[in-house]
Amino acid sequence: MKPIVATNDFVVKFANVNGSGSASANGMFAKVILRMGVPVGARNIFPSNIQGLPTWYEVRVSEAGWLGRRGGVDLMVAMNPQTWDADLKEIMPGGYLLYDSSKPLPASKFRDDITIIGAPLTELIATEFSIPRERQLFKNICYVGVLAQMLGLESDTVKQLLTEEFKGKDKLIEPNFRAFELGRAYAEANIPPIGLHVNRSDKVGDRIFAEGNDAAALGAVYGGATFCAWYPITPSTSLAESFQKYCTMLRKDADGKNRFAIVQAEDEIASIGMVMGAGWAGSRAFTCTSGPGISLMNEFVGFSYYAEIPAVIFDVQRGGPSTGMPTRTQQSDLLLAAYASHGDTKHPMLFPGNPTEAFEMGAQAFDLSDFFQTTVFVMLELDIGMQEWLTEPFKWDEKRRLNRGKVLTYEHLEQGVPFGRYRDVDGDAVPYRTYPGTHPTKGSYFTRGSSHDKDARYSEKGEDYTEGMERLLRKWETMKSHVPAPIIKKAKKRTPDGVIYMGSTDPAMEEALCAMESHGIHLDALRVRAFPFNNEVFDFIRDHEQVFVVEQNRDGQLKSLLVNEGGVHPARLVSVLHYDGTPITARFIIKDITEKLQAGQAAALPEKAK
Amino acid sequence: MTYIAKPSLHHPSLERNAVGFTRRDYEGRISTLCAGCGHDSISASIIQACFEIDLEPHRLAKFSGIGCSSKTPDYFVSPAHGFNAVHGRMPSVLTGANIAAKDLIYLGVSGDGDSASIGLGQFCHAVRRGVNMTYICENNGVYGLTKGQFSATSDKGSKAKKGAENKDSAIDLVMLALQLGATYVGRSFSGDKSQLVPLIKGALSHKGTSFIDVISPCVAFNNHVGSTKSFDYVREHNEAVNRMDVISPRAPIRADYKPGELKEVVQHDGSILRLRKLEDDYDSTDRNAALGYLARKAAEGEIVTGLLYVDPEASDLHDSLNTVTCQLNKLTDQELIPPLSALEKINASLR
Numbered sequence: 001m002k003p004i005v006a007t008n009d010f011v012v013k014f015a016n017v018n019g020s021g022s023a024s025a026n027g028m029f030a031k032v033i034l035r036m037g038v039p040v041g042a043r044n045i046f047p048s049n050i051q052g053l054p055t056w057y058e059v060r061v062s063e064a065g066w067l068g069r070r071g072g073v074d075l076m077v078a079m080n081p082q083t084w085d086a087d088l089k090e091i092m093p094g095g096y097l098l099y100d101s102s103k104p105l106p107a108s109k110f111r112d113d114i115t116i117i118g119a120p121l122t123e124l125i126a127t128e129f130s131i132p133r134e135r136q137l138f139k140n141i142c143y144v145g146v147l148a149q150m151l152g153l154e155s156d157t158v159k160q161l162l163t164e165e166f167k168g169k170d171k172l173i174e175p176n177f178r179a180f181e182l183g184r185a186y187a188e189a190n191i192p193p194i195g196l197h198v199n200r201s202d203k204v205g206d207r208i209f210a211e212g213n214d215a216a217a218l219g220a221v222y223g224g225a226t227f228c229a230w231y232p233i234t235p236s237t238s239l240a241e242s243f244q245k246y247c248t249m250l251r252k253d254a255d256g257k258n259r260f261a262i263v264q265a266e267d268e269i270a271s272i273g274m275v276m277g278a279g280w281a282g283s284r285a286f287t288c289t290s291g292p293g294i295s296l297m298n299e300f301v302g303f304s305y306y307a308e309i310p311a312v313i314f315d316v317q318r319g320g321p322s323t324g325m326p327t328r329t330q331q332s333d334l335l336l337a338a339y340a341s342h343g344d345t346k347h348p349m350l351f352p353g354n355p356t357e358a359f360e361m362g363a364q365a366f367d368l369s370d371f372f373q374t375t376v377f378v379m380l381e382l383d384i385g386m387q388e389w390l391t392e393p394f395k396w397d398e399k400r401r402l403n404r405g406k407v408l409t410y411e412h413l414e415q416g417v418p419f420g421r422y423r424d425v426d427g428d429a430v431p432y433r434t435y436p437g438t439h440p441t442k443g444s445y446f447t448r449g450s451s452h453d454k455d456a457r458y459s460e461k462g463e464d465y466t467e468g469m470e471r472l473l474r475k476w477e478t479m480k481s482h483v484p485a486p487i488i489k490k491a492k493k494r495t496p497d498g499v500i501y502m503g504s505t506d507p508a509m510e511e512a513l514c515a516m517e518s519h520g521i522h523l524d525a526l527r528v529r530a531f532p533f534n535n536e537v538f539d540f541i542r543d544h545e546q547v548f549v550v551e552q553n554r555d556g557q558l559k560s561l562l563v564n565e566g567g568v569h570p571a572r573l574v575s576v577l578h579y580d581g582t583p584i585t586a587r588f589i590i591k592d593i594t595e596k597l598q599a600g601q602a603a604a605l606p607e608k609a610k
Numbered sequence: 611m612t613y614i615a616k617p618s619l620h621h622p623s624l625e626r627n628a629v630g631f632t633r634r635d636y637e638g639r640i641s642t643l644c645a646g647c648g649h650d651s652i653s654a655s656i657i658q659a660c661f662e663i664d665l666e667p668h669r670l671a672k673f674s675g676i677g678c679s680s681k682t683p684d685y686f687v688s689p690a691h692g693f694n695a696v697h698g699r700m701p702s703v704l705t706g707a708n709i710a711a712k713d714l715i716y717l718g719v720s721g722d723g724d725s726a727s728i729g730l731g732q733f734c735h736a737v738r739r740g741v742n743m744t745y746i747c748e749n750n751g752v753y754g755l756t757k758g759q760f761s762a763t764s765d766k767g768s769k770a771k772k773g774a775e776n777k778d779s780a781i782d783l784v785m786l787a788l789q790l791g792a793t794y795v796g797r798s799f800s801g802d803k804s805q806l807v808p809l810i811k812g813a814l815s816h817k818g819t820s821f822i823d824v825i826s827p828c829v830a831f832n833n834h835v836g837s838t839k840s841f842d843y844v845r846e847h848n849e850a851v852n853r854m855d856v857i858s859p860r861a862p863i864r865a866d867y868k869p870g871e872l873k874e875v876v877q878h879d880g881s882i883l884r885l886r887k888l889e890d891d892y893d894s895t896d897r898n899a900a901l902g903y904l905a906r907k908a909a910e911g912e913i914v915t916g917l918l919y920v921d922p923e924a925s926d927l928h929d930s931l932n933t934v935t936c937q938l939n940k941l942t943d944q945e946l947i948p949p950l951s952a953l954e955k956i957n958a959s960l961r
Contacts, residue, residue, distance in 0.1 A: 034961075035961075206957075206961075207961075208957050208960035208961055209960055209961070210960050218953075218956065221948060222947055222948065222953070224943065224946040224947065226710070226938040226939075226941060226946065227706065227709050227710065227938065229702075229706065249952075250948040250952055251946075251948075253934050253945075255934075256932075257932055257933060257934040257935070258931060258932050258933050258934060259933075259934050259938070259941055259945055259946065260933075260938070261709045261928075261931045261933055261938060262931075263705070263709070263739070263931075265702070265735070266731055266732070266734075266735040267731070269699060269702070269732075270699070270701075270702040270705075270731075270732055270735060271702075272702075273695070273696075273699045273701075273702025273703045273705075273706065273732070274702045274703070274705050274706035274709070275706060276695075276702075276703050276706060277673075277693070277702065277703035277704060277705060277706025277707035277708070277709075277710070278706035278707060278709055278710040278938075278939075279706070279710075280693060280703070280706075280707060280710075281671075281706070281707040281710035281711040281939055282710055282711065282939035283706075283709065283710030283711075283938045283939045285706060285710070299696050299699075300696060300699070303695070303696055393957040394953050394956065394957055395953075396947075396950055396953050398949075398950050400947075401943055402943050402946070402947070434691075435691075435711065435939060436668075436671045436690070436691035436707070436711060436714055437668055437669055437671070437691070437711060437713070437714045438668070439668060440666060440667070440668045440689065441668070441689055444668060444688070444689050444690055444691050444692075445691065445692075446683075446684055446691075446692040446693075446694065447691070447692065447693045447694065448693075448694040449694065449695075449696060450694070458684070
């Protein structure tokens with residue numbers, strides 16, 4: 001078998017044991033390549049466990065800039081005996097295996113269609129380090145040294161990163177250098193050049209390497225959020241922790257006092273309850289959670305809808321149902337969030353497609369929730385939230401002002417501006433509100449989840465109830481032109497086929513579209529960025545004979561929403577579904593769409609639906 | 611229950627308090643509770659207390675959950691914003707509002723079903739966080755709106771209206787509040803306005819978590835022989851540990867009691883709680899002693915009332931959170947949005 005030969009275009013996967021300290025070494029490997037100007041897509045694939053179970057880190061090196069998962073592995077760094085057999089199988093024919101050869105393995109443990117590279121990492125480290133924990137940690141840096149030599153990574157860049165990593169813990173810098181050099185020198189002396197190589201390039205530009213949860217938290221800071229009430233749950237916990245980090249950095253006054261408040265609540269119900277109270281009283285407040293948390297928050301979310309109280313919920317989606325796969329990614333909370341709670345409800349959702357959008361939508365969600373006085377869901381996914389993505393730098397327009405929505409002040413009330421809490425004064429179905437304590441005699445009202453009239457008075461009269469519910473529907477219509485518009489990309493050739501997708505599918509879809517185009521398959525593409533759907537989404541469907549809806553769940557939840565909200569005939573929409581918990585790959589999309597096109601999916605379309 | 615609308619006119623000669631409001635300014639809509647309901651008496655006491663401490667009505671923020679008691683915030687202090695939350699989850703909503711707008715006076719009104727069953731967790735956690743609020747439990751030991759089921763505060767062995775006996779132990783919210791760190795704890799009886807009004811006044815003036823358990827007989831479902839929350843039972847077993855007066859910072863200080871019988875406690879806002887001992891061995895500033903005393907008296911079937919514990923030096927949740935002096939909901943864009951240079955620095959750190 002001919003070995004794979006590739007420069008700046010290959011996939012490396014690390015198989016490790018959770019808790020062995022490999023994450024920082026693997027992350028450093030990815031970052032070195034970025035510093036060399038070559039785009040990288042990295043995925044940490046980890047178990048729902050603290051220690052001992054298998055964990056993987058996959059790095060896609062792609063000068064062409066494809067950042068989604070490609071599928072297949074060119075070089076496996078196999079450091080976990082438990083998963084050896086499965087890891088070995090994943091290597092592409094002609095690929096490479098790097099393993100710790102300190103202990104000999106029988107020939108039956110290898111494949112003859114790949115190149116086997118042994119490096120006695122444990123032995124090497126044992127010569128220099130005596131403390132067991134050090135031996136474990138430095139073994140990781142040692143294999144980075146081996147890889148650096150094998151692949152042509154710049155040693156100076158590695159050392160620069162190590163220096164930055166351990167700034168303030170200077171004692172750790174020298175031993176890390178030593179471990180790195182051990183591996184590098186061994187490879188220089190013992191490992192012949194392989195077919196995979198990294199060359200310095202200039203394709204990274206000013207892009208940053210950021211996690212979506214961190215970005216969304218920073219967006220919340222710029223969006224004026226002053227209060228976070230949260231309860232720990234994977235994969236949203238790091239969002240609250242980042243909010244704490246950024247607030248501590250950016251929101252202290254001259255006396256060291258906090259212009260923010262963060263409460264770790266006793267549960268998800270209390271979290272959203274506190275957010276309701278703060279939103280009602282005029283602070284921008286949010287919680288972050290995942291599917292199981294949303295289930296618990298349902299009652300309050302319905303309350304927010306009916307009593308019209310602003311709130312923001314960051315839902316970092318993971319594999320469901322039930323406890324499901326807490327550390328795997330999915331797009332499976334759409335229906336749960338869209339119609340959360342009992343009775344007739346609808347809630348806006350934003351779908352960031354990368355950490356930069358997580359930052360932007362993290363801020364925008366607060367303007368929307370204040371203006372429309374309702375809960376806004378920011379639908380992150382584990383794949384965006386907890387993974388580092390190469391993404392555009394965060395931008396902020398200094399002239400931008402926070403849109404607090406329709407709030408009557410003391411001055412308004414003094415001037416005699418009439419107030420009725422649920423009156424549609426401006427014809428957009430969005431009412432005015434007052435904050436508690438505004439005026440001694442005017443503007444107070446009673447907030448309740450039970451039915452009320454236009455002036456917030458308890459009323460069980462059918463006409464008061466239906467009037468309120470119909471106004472909420474009109475408010476929903478107004479919202480359509482305020483939420484982020486979809487991004488549409490036309491194919492190079494006129495085509496009857498389209499594809500709709502959202503969120504973390506974006507990089508894999510971009511690559512798939514390009515690859516399919518080179519094979520003569522042309523698709524117009526639309527990335528949905530918000531619910532309620534903008535009219536452009538339905539125009540797009542109307543303008544195509546068939547539209548593939550690519551999503552990462554079993555039941556085609558985005559398709560269901562499109563059918564339900566737009567009256568689209570279901571046969572016009574063809575589901576492409578990926579839901580094994582791993583991020584979707586370009587190869588999967590290409591294969592599924594190609595097969596469906598070849599099977600003549602459009603032929604099955606009922607005449608009346610065309 | 612009445613459907614007669616209250617006249618909106620005020621008699622010009624009505625007495626005004628120091629901030630210019632009459633007692634009528636603290637009233638609310640007409641109650642829809644049963645005639646004779648203890649909860650209405652508590653509403654009247656709240657109205658009286660707010661009037662007497664010269665609280666500007668709009669500076670009150672009133673909260674409740676679901677249930678008979680939770681209807682009552684609509685029946686007092688109309689110029690205040692009110693919030694009728696979901697069942698048992700009022701404490702979290704109040705906590706959030708308090709974090710956003712700390713300068714208001716927070717009053718949560720709840721019931722025994724709301725507080726001791728579905729909302730027990732939220733009650734506990736709001737108390738342990740030290741939310742600056744007055745939490746009144748209108749405790750009738752029964753589910754009134756759903757017509758007479760036992761609640762979690764119904765005493766073991768007490769009888770329901772139809773004769774069924776409660777087999778479960780009761781949760782004593784006062785004991786719980788003391789254990790969880792509430793810094794102002796009292797118990798009273800809806801029929802004892804002379805005791806209840808000063809208790810509420812002191813609580814509203816207190817910085818930190820104030821909890822008042824008010825036994826409030828349910829005339830429809832829990833006011834019969836065998837009930838330990840009936841008017842007759844409470845009157846016969848009520849044992850007050852002290853009598854209390856509250857002197858607000860603005861009021862002249864008068865010496866009404868003889869030295870030796872009196873304990874004066876100065877609170878954060880300058881108000882003075884003037885406690886006249888009725889029980890020689892009771893010290894309302896000793897949390898552990900209060901717990902022991904209450905346990906002994908409970909075993910004897912007595913209902914101990916009065917100000918049971920106070921820590922005048924209490925801190926609150928905002929102290930723990932180290933928040934700025936200004937209310938969070940009043941921070942300006944300039945104070946909230948970091949400069950562009952900060953964002954550029956963050957971008958640089960991510961390369």
